[in-house]
Amino acid sequence: MSSYSPIGPVVGIVGAGQLARMSQPPAIALGIELRVLANTPEESAARVIVDTRVGDYRDLDDLREFAKGCAAITFDHEHVPTEHIRALAEAGHAVHPGADALVHAQDKAVMRERLSAIGVPCPAWARVSSPEEATRFAEQHGWPMVLKSVRGGYDGRGVWVCRSAEDVAEAFATGVELLAEAFVPFERELAVLVARSPHGQGVSYPVVETVQQDGICVEVIAPAPGLDPEYSAQAQRIGLKIAHELGVTGLLAVELFDTPNGLVVNELAMRPHNSGHWTIEGSTTSQFEQHLRAVLDLPLGSPKMTAQVVVMANLLGGEEPDLFKRYEHVLAHDPGIKLHFYGKEVRPGRKIGHVTALGSNLDEVRARARHAAVYLTTGEYT
Numbered sequence: 001m002s003s004y005s006p007i008g009p010v011v012g013i014v015g016a017g018q019l020a021r022m023s024q025p026p027a028i029a030l031g032i033e034l035r036v037l038a039n040t041p042e043e044s045a046a047r048v049i050v051d052t053r054v055g056d057y058r059d060l061d062d063l064r065e066f067a068k069g070c071a072a073i074t075f076d077h078e079h080v081p082t083e084h085i086r087a088l089a090e091a092g093h094a095v096h097p098g099a100d101a102l103v104h105a106q107d108k109a110v111m112r113e114r115l116s117a118i119g120v121p122c123p124a125w126a127r128v129s130s131p132e133e134a135t136r137f138a139e140q141h142g143w144p145m146v147l148k149s150v151r152g153g154y155d156g157r158g159v160w161v162c163r164s165a166e167d168v169a170e171a172f173a174t175g176v177e178l179l180a181e182a183f184v185p186f187e188r189e190l191a192v193l194v195a196r197s198p199h200g201q202g203v204s205y206p207v208v209e210t211v212q213q214d215g216i217c218v219e220v221i222a223p224a225p226g227l228d229p230e231y232s233a234q235a236q237r238i239g240l241k242i243a244h245e246l247g248v249t250g251l252l253a254v255e256l257f258d259t260p261n262g263l264v265v266n267e268l269a270m271r272p273h274n275s276g277h278w279t280i281e282g283s284t285t286s287q288f289e290q291h292l293r294a295v296l297d298l299p300l301g302s303p304k305m306t307a308q309v310v311v312m313a314n315l316l317g318g319e320e321p322d323l324f325k326r327y328e329h330v331l332a333h334d335p336g337i338k339l340h341f342y343g344k345e346v347r348p349g350r351k352i353g354h355v356t357a358l359g360s361n362l363d364e365v366r367a368r369a370r371h372a373a374v375y376l377t378t379g380e381y382t
């Protein structure tokens with residue numbers, strides 16, 4: 001690498017998971033060079049990005065070394081210590097999102113405090129430091145109650161739906177800092193993805209429905225079926241308002257509960273998000289391209305859909321370690337299906353890829369995505 005010099009701006013992504021990996025195709029098209037900070041050279045993005053640096057995202061010296069020469073620094077995950085992000089910005093690096101925005105995606109209590117303060121609908125919630133305090137919260141707001149780890153949760157790890165004092169004790173036995181939330185009796189889960197650039201331009205993608213199983217997103221339907229246009233615009237306004245008020249730069253995904261009494265915000269992510277993977281084929285500007293544009297403060301691209309209906313299904317690892325041998329059937333069965341494999345070792349339940357189907361009939365498009373996902377992961381025919 002000694003004679004290597006980049007042509008075009010370098011965007012440094014801290015973390016080398018599938019989100020960084022899927023940022024590579026639009027970076028190639030735009031002549032942007034990506035650099036990733038990986039834990040190991042075997043990680044998803046490290047396998048496809050030439051400028052992979054191996055280091056520790058919790059170590060400020062590693063981050064400083066990584067940031068040298070980058071036009072912008074952004075993230076594949078939420079786990080970089082907030083004070084390190086602040087230190088990079090103070091050293092003159094363009095970090096997007098900045099620490100003051102990102103903390104709302106890192107710390108669910110800070111997020112709840114801020115959203116409540118700006119009038120965004122949230123479930124009743126409280127910080128709780130003992131099982132007794134949590135039980136009192138449940139007695140006040142009703143069982144079941146949800147306990148969540150304040151930091152570090154993902155894919156439902158760090159979320160406990162508690163129906164009794166025993167469940168509460170189980171969550172506290174983990175020793176992590178918790179917050180309590182009223183259980184929201186939602187009809188379905190929605191998500192809205194918006195982008196905001198440092199100069200303040202904002203765009204919103206269509207609102208999608210996200211289907212979770214055991215706390216993990218398994219399917220995304222764009223646009224959310226049967227959504228009233230005014231309600232959908234309201235969700236988009238919530239997304240843009242949060243992005244503006246929190247000073248988000250880059251992408252912001254807002255997970256929402258659709259309830260009989262209106263929209264309630266679940267949580268925020270400030271990076272490309274699983275609920276936006278459908279945009280790779282399903283939108284004029286994919287979320288990955290949009291994030292790169294935003295962090296470089298370029299004008300944002302059109303979020304317009306390329307088909308009437310787009311369905312994405314996640315591939316969760318099963319028993320078969322080699323998915324490639326199942327490609328032949330899936331690709332022959334449906335020449336329109338799009339496969340994405342993250343270059344990750346298959347482990348049961350692990351997100352290893354996704355498939356996307358586009359079309360005009362919801363039931364048909366959904367069935368195609370499901371067929372491909374089920375066959376690839378289980379070998380079963382639906």
Ligand SMILES: Nc1ncnc2c1ncn2[C@@H]1O[C@H](COP(=O)(O)OP(=O)(O)OP(=O)(O)O)[C@@H](O)[C@H]1O
Binds near residue numbers: 123181212
């Ligand atoms: N207050 C609540 N009421 C009802 N269900 C909830 C509540 N909070 C969370 N859930 C359920 O648990 C799932 C996971 O919660 P949440 O999104 O907060 O956790 P996470 O582990 O951070 O998720 P992610 O994988 O999106 O990062 C939600 O998608 C929803 O199905």
Ligand SMILES: [Mg+2]
Binds near residue numbers: 255266267
């Ligand atoms: Mg979530």
